[in-house]
Amino acid sequence: LWRRRAIAKLWEERRHMGRTPMFKFTSPGYENVDFVFKNESASRTGSLKHRYSWALIMWAIVDGKIGENTTVYEASSGNTAASEAYMCRLIGVKFIAIVPNSIEQVKVEHIQSYGGDIIKTDLGDRLIRAKQEAIRNNGFFMNQFANSDKAEEYHESGNYPLESVNLMHEVLAQIREDLNQTIEEPNYFVHSAGTGGTISSIGRYVKKYGLRTEVVLADTQFSVYYDYVMNGRFTNESGRDVWVIPGMAGIGFGVMGPVKHGVTSSLLRAVIDRAIKIPDIASTAAMAVLKRLGINGGTSTGANFIAALHLAATHDKASLFNNNSQRLIIATILGDTGDYYESSYYNRTWISENFNVHGGLAVYDCWIKVYR
CATH class of the missing domain: 3.40.50.1100 (Rossmann fold)
Known part of the structure; x- marks a missing residue:
């Protein structure tokens, strides 16, 4: 349901x-x-990642990756995280973004405006940290870097x-x-x-x-x-x-x-x-x-x-x-x-x-x- x-x-x-x-x-x-x-x-949500995040979230729900109590984690420089935070708020699940230490504050505030939480780390460690956090907290790591092709069919x-x-x-x-x-x-x-x-x-x-x-x-x-x-x-x-x-x-x-x-x-x-x-x-x-x-x-x-x-x-x-x-x-x-x-x-x-x-x-x- x-x-x-x-x-x-x-x-x-x-x-x-x-x-x-x-x-x-x-x-x-x-x-x-x-x-x-x-x-x-x-x-x-102000970037090209809006349509992309819609397709990613749709894929993850259809394939059973995201459920009612799932926390979604994502590694991002800012824009994808903001769009995914928007989509997660829309469907009522928690979202946490793993972003680089160098991220602009305005992007942090943008993510937070859609209910997303922030974890900062070194630029090159985002994928590792996001995976670790998802495993530790029994959440789902969306991994936009790996899964865009999974969402491709949902453009149609x-x-x-x-x-x-x-x-x-x-x-x-x-x-x-x-x-x-x-x-x-x-x-x-x-x-x-x-x-x-x-x-x-x-x-x-x-x-x-x-x-x-x-x-x-x-x-x-x-x-x-x-x-x-x-x-x-x-x-x-x-x-x-x-x-x-x-x-x-x-x-x-x-x-x-x-x-x-x-x-x-x-x-x-x-x-x-x-x-x-x-x-x-x-x-x-x-x-x-x-x-x-x-x-x-x-x-x-x-x-x-x-x-x-x-x-x-x-x-x-x-x-x-x-x-x-x-x-x-x-x-x-x-x-x-x-x-x-x-x-x-x-x-x-x-x-x-x-x-x-x-x-x-x-x-x-x-x-x-x-x-x-």
Whole structure:
């Protein structure tokens, strides 16, 4: 009876989710390129993790992982924890987030606003600590890093009169409803990866339906995902020794051991076509430039935009798959609001102190001039 009621509440939430908005942006010098941003910060919990957490919680309930008295544990940088806390409160179970010591206070407060409790630990110890806490307290460790593929089927709604919440599905639907858009598929879909769940779900969708969109990973400077995707490396060795702080909060992979799909990561290299390595300080500068242009995004948005600019600059226009149009469409994600990073990646004092090893404000300001 409890499970039936919990699932009904999740379907009611699904009805209210709808689509997140999408907007086009044209950058100076790239007048023939549409940068299409899917604004996931407009979701109920403020990030792209809302739809993802809905699917994870639905999977865990259906498969009997979560019951009426279960405490759910999750390892997170903040956004997934907030969305899962929301879903757990919705179905009436306790939620505890294991987060890095470096987490922004605003993210802590966001998680707590949905009834979640917080345990802080070292960045690289989150998976171990979450598993330990779940075992010790007879709870359930959701493990978003391992289980995103388990939730994949729950993007679809089956007999329910609701469309898929797969992000690529929504992007295609919204592009095709744009009367001013003559191309029905993006040439590229660009996104960064933390767990790898979102970009893998996009890649699976593209491959499943035979789309011509190229799926491109925007990887952070000291993350091992680039080498994993392009060369199959770091499956048996950790990237801890090559990781340099502060990194880009919530994205990249390095300190939590080897990249093992279904264990420590959900990134499926088979559905990613290309990866681009992005300097962290360049991504940080891109956040500031975008904000001045009215796009208030977080760390992943900065990295995504740099990768998108690179693709626009290097794309062979003769290879456009729609010969009736000279426009290039590069779709990407505004993953969360920049409000979470006012004390960090938008703060010049913080940048000076934390990116000193990367050249500090001199290099940061240089990147901003390049963008302008």
